[in-house]
Amino acid sequence: xxxxxxxxPERTEGSATLNDTRLNLTRWLAAMSSIACILVxxxxxxxxxxxxxxxVAVPSVAACLALAAALVWLRPRQHNxxxxxxxxGAAVYFIGSLVSTSGGQGPHSLYEVASNAQFMPMLYLGAxxxxxxxxxxxxxxxxxxxxxxxxxxxxxRAPQGADPVAHFWFTLLITHPLFIxxxxxxxxxxxxxSRAELEANAGRERFLxxxxxEIRTPLQGMLGSxxxxxxxxxxxxxxxxxxxxxxxxxxxxxxxxxxxxxxxxDNPAWRLQPEGVDLVALIDxxxxxxxxxxxxxxxxxxxxxxxxxxxxxxxxxxxxxxxVLDNLIHNALKYTAQGSISLSLRTAPDRADRLxxxxxxxxxxxxxxxxPHIFEPYxxxxxxxxxxxxxxxxxxxxxxxxxxxxxxxxxxxxxxxRGSTFRVWLPLPTPA
Numbered sequence: 001x002x003x004x005x006x007x008x009p010e011r012t013e014g015s016a017t018l019n020d021t022r023l024n025l026t027r028w029l030a031a032m033s034s035i036a037c038i039l040v041x042x043x044x045x046x047x048x049x050x051x052x053x054x055x056v057a058v059p060s061v062a063a064c065l066a067l068a069a070a071l072v073w074l075r076p077r078q079h080n081x082x083x084x085x086x087x088x089g090a091a092v093y094f095i096g097s098l099v100s101t102s103g104g105q106g107p108h109s110l111y112e113v114a115s116n117a118q119f120m121p122m123l124y125l126g127a128x129x130x131x132x133x134x135x136x137x138x139x140x141x142x143x144x145x146x147x148x149x150x151x152x153x154x155x156x157r158a159p160q161g162a163d164p165v166a167h168f169w170f171t172l173l174i175t176h177p178l179f180i181x182x183x184x185x186x187x188x189x190x191x192x193x194s195r196a197e198l199e200a201n202a203g204r205e206r207f208l209x210x211x212x213x214e215i216r217t218p219l220q221g222m223l224g225s226x227x228x229x230x231x232x233x234x235x236x237x238x239x240x241x242x243x244x245x246x247x248x249x250x251x252x253x254x255x256x257x258x259x260x261x262x263x264x265x266d267n268p269a270w271r272l273q274p275e276g277v278d279l280v281a282l283i284d285x286x287x288x289x290x291x292x293x294x295x296x297x298x299x300x301x302x303x304x305x306x307x308x309x310x311x312x313x314x315x316x317x318x319x320x321x322x323x324v325l326d327n328l329i330h331n332a333l334k335y336t337a338q339g340s341i342s343l344s345l346r347t348a349p350d351r352a353d354r355l356x357x358x359x360x361x362x363x364x365x366x367x368x369x370x371x372p373h374i375f376e377p378y379x380x381x382x383x384x385x386x387x388x389x390x391x392x393x394x395x396x397x398x399x400x401x402x403x404x405x406x407x408x409x410x411x412x413x414x415x416x417x418r419g420s421t422f423r424v425w426l427p428l429p430t431p432a
Contacts, residue, residue, distance in 0.1 A: 001413055002368035002413070003411060003413045004368075004371035004412050004413075005410075008400075008404045009400050009401050022129070022132065025130060026069075026072050026079055028069075030069035030086045033065045033086070033090075034069060035062075037058055037059075040058070041058035050112075051101065052100070053097055060089070061089050064085060064086065064088075064089030064090075065090075067082075067085060068082040068085045068086035068089075083127070083130040083131045084138060086126070087126065087127045087135075087138055087142075088138070091123060091138075091142040094120055094123065095142075095146060095149055097112055097113075099149050101113050102169075110165075113164075113168055120172070120176070124176075124179050125179075125183065128186070135187065136180065136184045139183070140180060147173060149169075150173060154169065204266075208260050208264075209260070212260055216253070219253065222245075222249060223246070226245050254395075259394060261323070262398050262401070265405070273317050274315050275315070276314070276315055277314060277315075278311075279316075279321070279355070280305055280307060281312075282318055283343065284305070290333075294341055297333060298338065299333075299336060300339075301341050301343065302340055303342075303343050304342065304345075306345060306347060308346070310355075311345060311428075314428055314429060315429045316406065316426065316427075320405070321357075321426070323402060324357070324399050324403060324406075327395040327396065331395050331396060332359055332360075332361035332363065335361065335363035335364050336364075337364075339419070340361070340362055343358070345357055345358075347428065348425055352428075353427065353428050354427060354428050355425070355427075356423060356425055357423070358422070358424075360419065360421040360422070361419050361421075362418065363419050365414045365415050365420055366414040366416070366420050371414070375397055375400040376397060399422075403426070407427045408424055408425050409424075410424045
């Protein structure tokens with residue numbers, strides 16, 4: 001028997017993924033910057049390189065960065081506040097450092113100016129990368145602080161004489177607006193691209209919704225006509241033809257559903273709708289829904305449900321869980337000519353915080369070299385022992401995406417000519 005652990009699908013880079021990346025970056029950047037500040041301060045303090053301002057301010061900045069990291073870690077929704085705290089703390093330190101070294105000509109003063117100069121542009125870059133809004137405003141406020149400090153020290157004129165610190169201040173006044181303007185342009189461009197992507201996805205969804213509606217409307221009429229014919233016909237041949245028509249109609253409905261759902265999940269705005277659900281009752285409902293089709297194909301449907309209390313009340317999206325199982329059962333029906341299909345639910349034996357859903361069949365099985373490909377879109381297995389399989393080739397691709405969005409994992413075990421077992425593990429959160 002071969003086993004394949006299904007890797008998560010590659011996600012389209014969109015606003016949701018970008019926000020997750022920004023959140024993680026803010027956490028680690030603030031935490032690592034805090035540690036770096038302490039290490040640099042400790043090393044310079046040992047060798048007497050810190051000014052009076054740096055001796056006090058650097059530990060304060062490190063504490064500020066640590067606070068920002070903790071805030072973003074514990075309260076992700078306060079991410080923008082945490083990034084702002086880190087930026088303001090660093091800005092106050094840099095401006096204070098420049099003010100404290102003004103007029104100094106000694107090596108310690110020049111060292112402090114030079115060491116801070118290389119990090120000041122990073123302050124603006126960090127604000128634009130980590131903050132979802134307000135980065136440009138905060139950067140211009142920081143620059144206004146630099147201008148105000150310069151004017152208070154040297155007046156509203158270019159520096160006179162050979163004071164290197166004054167000339168450095170003047171260089172900051174000229175170059176920093178260029179950094180802020182460039183970063184603002186990149187930020188605006190990124191926002192426009194994100195908006196364009198969302199609009200493109202929305203347009204594609206509208207088109208698919210319209211197409212689905214235009215096809216479903218005559219399809220419903222056709223199904224009604226099939227039901228009327230089924231009442232009137234008498235012969236076995238006619239009934240087989242009507243059964244075939246009904247099967248084709250069901251397949252077309254499934255194709256539309258899979259295509260619409262697969263495309264919809266490309267949209268970064270796609271979201272789960274979690275709610276409290278009795279998973280045991282949901283499994284029973286799903287099994288009752290599929291039992292007639294299983295019997296019609298001459299197969300047996302076995303259901304094994306663990307009646308654990310935790311499974312009667314969990315927080316998840318029931319429609320997506322249903323869709324995962326529907327697609328797995330449809331897949332089992334396609335590739336099983338005789339025998340049975342089994343559906344089971346239990347808490348995961350190795351982890352109490354996860355549940356395990358299993359759909360097993362006694363069908364044609366899957367060869368080991370085909371396993372990595374069956375979860376790709378538009379891939380179908382063919383077998384000469386079975387009639388040509390009907391399907392969009394999207395069923396398992398949709399399952400893979402849904403399981404990933406539900407925060408779960410999945411694996412498939414199979415022996416050719418003996419059957420396949422699909423296992424899905426989902427988190428087992430309880431509603432508040």
